[in-house]
Amino acid sequence: MDLNSPLFQSIRVKREPQRAPVRTPCDHPGCVEGGEFRAPKGRLREGQYFSFCLEHVREYNASYNYFRGMSDDDVAKYQREAVVGHRPTWNMGVNRAGKGHREDGVEPEGFVDPMGMFRDRTRGPMQEPRRPRYGLAAMKALTTLGLDETADAETIKARYKELVKRLHPDANGGDRSSEDRLREIIQAYKFLKSAKLT
Ligand SMILES: [Zn+2]
Structure with a gap:
């Protein structure tokens, strides 16, 4: 068969399935428009795209830009x-x-x-406490005092007084370990005080 014959060429062209323009729907939930515009899915989905209509690609791009420049x-x-x-x-x-x-x-x-x-x-007895937010150093100091992030200024002060009284050398016959512990507690309290947390 002569592959270059005009007859064969015309048959081949006719047999080629006519690619009907596939209308990709817009990926925006509930949108019935065609998704003619591609938008990258983002950071962790490189090479993947959404198909959006013009309105929704604009909306998407606006929110996508929000993250641009952020670490x-x-x-x-x-x-x-x-x-x-x-x-x-x-x-x-x-x-x-x-x-x-x-x-x-x-x-x-x-x-x-x-x-x-x-x-x-x-x-409840807590009555929606306004929980103070402590940084890492403050949290460490609170832990030293045996407190957690729920402690407020009053609690810190009260706990400090109680510990000083309990660990004071006079109350422990000069016990070395309680002296070290007391030093830690004073340091922790000083830090919280300097940070204006108590
Ligand atoms: Zn849309």
Whole structure:
């Protein structure tokens, strides 16, 4: 067969499946537009792309730019906060909306809390403490005093007084080990004081 014959050429062209333009849908949830625009999926998915319509590629690019220029650590931190940060916000919103809580468990504004989950949270002896945030050095000092991150200025002061009294050489017959421990505690307290945490 003569492969160069005009007849064969025309047959071959006709047999070639006609590539109908495949309409990729926009990847934005619920969008029915065509996804004519490609957008990189991002840092950890190199070489992968979303298909978006013009409106959604613009929206995506705007949010994508948000991370540009941020270090990997900053992005990771942002994502962590986005995950854990949204839950307490939601709970606080519920608490605020709940105003007073009634004994029968039926909350105002139709909010029913049969398990008493939110009631316990607002009623407990802790009364939503404003937890101070301590840095690493302060946390170390608190640990030395036998405290954790829930300790406030008053607690630190009280614990320090108690430990000094308990570990004072006069109360321990000049015991060397309690003297060393006392020195550590004074140092830790001095640090917390200098950091204006107590
Ligand atoms: Zn779209």
